[in-house]
Amino acid sequence: MRITxxxxxxxxQEKALKFYTEKLGFIIKKDAPLEGGNRWLTLVSKEAQDGPELLLEPAPNHxxxxxxxxxxxxxxxxxxxxxxxDNVDSEYERLTKLDVKFSITPTKMGTVKFAVFNDTCGNNIQIVENL
Incomplete structure (x- = not known):
């Protein structure tokens, strides 16, 4: 069993696509139309293009x-x-320059450093660096 x-x-979905690609740097893996104007829209990390896909799921609307x-x-x-x-501080600085809003700035807790931002699509997202 594996996570795909x-x-x-x-x-x-369109606003999320713009945020996740233009600000976070993910790339489109699949983009197929579905009923009701929705899309099967998945993204992957540039660094792991064959890795797990992130589905931008329009479930809250339905x-x-x-x-x-x-x-x-x-x-x-x-x-x-x-x-x-790899580095929470540098990601925080990069994303802040792109007007990404953080509710928690880089904070060290034990063996990790983390920060939390708003994805503008209804979610808080945490970034984590293992120290």
Whole structure:
């Protein structure tokens, strides 16, 4: 068994695509139209193009429990998911220059350093560096 796809709920696939590609640097792996104007839209890391795919899932627009869960995580300030980075400080600086808004600036906790930002699509995302 292996992980090949992880989904993240987004309220606007086009806005999410722009944020995740232009600001975070992911690249499109699959983009196929679905019913209702939705798309099967997956992204991968430039560094691991054959690695796990990130599905930009429009579930909050069609499944109320998903929207409620997403809203509750945002309100509590909890990250929906985490991306590993080589250097949290340099990613923080790079993303801040791109107007990405952080709720938690780089913070060391034990053997990791992390920061949390808003993806503009309904999610807090945590970046983590193993020290």
């Amino acid at each position: 796809l992880i989904s993240i709920p987004v309220r606007d 499944f109320e429990p998903c929207k409620v869960f997403q809203d509750a995580l945002m309100e509590a300030g909890f990250p929906y998911t985490q991306f590993d980075v």
